[in-house]
Amino acid sequence: MTYGYIGTMKTQPGMRDGVVAILLSGVESLRELGCESYVVSMAADDPDTIVVMEVWQSKDHHDASLQLPEAKEAIAAAMPMLTGEFSGRELVVAGGLGADD
Amino acid sequence: MTYGYIGTMKTQPGMRDGVVAILLSGVESLRELGCESYVVSMAADDPDTIVVMEVWQSKDHHDASLQLPEAKEAIAAAMPMLTGEFSGRELVVAGGLGADD
Incomplete structure (x- = not known):
């Protein structure tokens, strides 16, 4: 089942x-x-x-991507620039332009 | 400037x-x-x-698409199935996979 995610984060000024x-x-x-x-x-x-809109083949693909060393390094590098205000919404993708299924 | 939009709408039961x-x-x-x-x-x-995630070449392209007869017909057909609870967020797209710029 195609998985979608909308993640929102707030950055420190500048x-x-x-x-x-x-x-x-x-x-x-x-x-x-x-x-x-x-x-x-x-x-x-x-x-x-900042708002990130994501579509993945499955939630497992999405979750696995976050466990890669490059992803962990990117998250660690970005974290000090963020305020800590996050929100996220998980989606079940029905279809459309830009989603393969 | 690439334009993004996240639209959320609530449907009547069923x-x-x-x-x-x-x-x-x-x-x-x-x-x-x-x-x-x-x-x-x-x-x-x-x-x-229902959540719709959109990326358009510009806000003008997005707005123009809503003026087409097919779009107006689709909106009129969907409207009775919705509760009237909508939300929307406009975005300035920076880039990524699935956005051409």
């Missing part, structure tokens, strides 16, 4: 672009990990809020 | 699959309208909540 760069740094390897879409954005109404 | 079908009915024509990604999902924690 740190947004650094966090965006970290989030985008591993994008080229995502497809082979079972990722169908991974889009990093800023909220239009709040430049310190 | 109406979810009908709304999902309407939302997916025009997908094959989206790319030529300037859409890069359009993924329809159900919230994992609430089967009556």
Whole structure:
């Protein structure tokens, strides 16, 4: 079952672009990990809020990706630039443009 | 500037699959309208909540798509199946897998 996730995080003042760069740094390897879409954005109404929209072949693929050393390093590097305000929403993907199923 | 939108809507009991079908009915024509990604999902924690994640070449492309007769017909068909609880978030897309820029 195709899995979706919307993650929202708030960055410390001035740190947004650094966090965006970290989030985008591993994008080229995502497809082979079972990722169908991974889009990093800023909220239009709040430049310190970053929103990541993700589509994965399964929740297991998503969870496994977070256990890779590169992912753990990226999270550790971004963490000091964040305020600690996170939210996330898990989705069951029905289909569409940009989701393979 | 690549534009993103996350739209959330709540369906009347039993109406979810009908709304999902309407939302997916025009997908094959989206790319030529300037859409890069359009993924329809159900919230994992609430089967009556539908979440649409969209990426467009620009906000103008997105807005123009909603003015097409097919879009207006789809919205009119879905509306009676919805509770009227909507939320939306506009995004400035930085990049990633599934966004061309």
